[in-house]
Amino acid sequence: MLSRILVPMDDSEHAEHALEYALDNHPDAEITVLHVVGVPSMMMGDAVGLSLEDDINEAAAERATPVFERARKRADERDREIDTVVGIGHPARNIIDRADDYDAIILGSHGEDWTRATHRFLVGNVAETVSKRASVPVTIVR
Incomplete structure (x- = not known):
């Protein structure tokens, strides 16, 4: 039985499906939602924007x-509570670095920018990277 599950989320529908899956299939597990900001891009958009803030942690939150x-x-729709945590930087690296604190990771198959070639080139497929490198079981939800 899984007691602690990490569910990385971005703005995608796939991420919401992953959370719903975790909530529905693991009713006794503690679920933590991770959102990573400051994703690198060709123009360094979000990462540069964060670095210009007076308080990076506050801006990320x-x-x-x-x-x-x-x-x-x-979670409320299912009468459940969740924990939340904010990461800064590269999504896959953030997820993998936190994996040892959980029994499993459940994530969406594609993030919000999965069709953009530049995003895939620079950041790679987060779900694929996490599934190959995480130290705990990974479930990928569509």
Whole structure:
């Protein structure tokens, strides 16, 4: 039985499906939703924007708020509670670095920018990278 599950979420529908799957199939597990901000891009957009903030952690938390609100709504619909945590930087690296603190990772098959060639080139497929490198079992949900 899984007691602690990490569910990385971005703005994608796939990520919401992953959270719903975790909530529905693991009713006794503690679920933590991770949102990573400051993703590298060709123009360094989000990463540069964060670095210009006076308080990077506060800015990251603010950017994660909409994702966490949707996650809490999904949990509330199932009469469940979730924990939330914000990561800064590369999504796959953030997920993999936290893996040892959980029994499993459940994530969506594609993120919000999965069709953009530049995103796939620079960041790679997060789900694929996590499934290959994580130290705990990984479930990928469509």
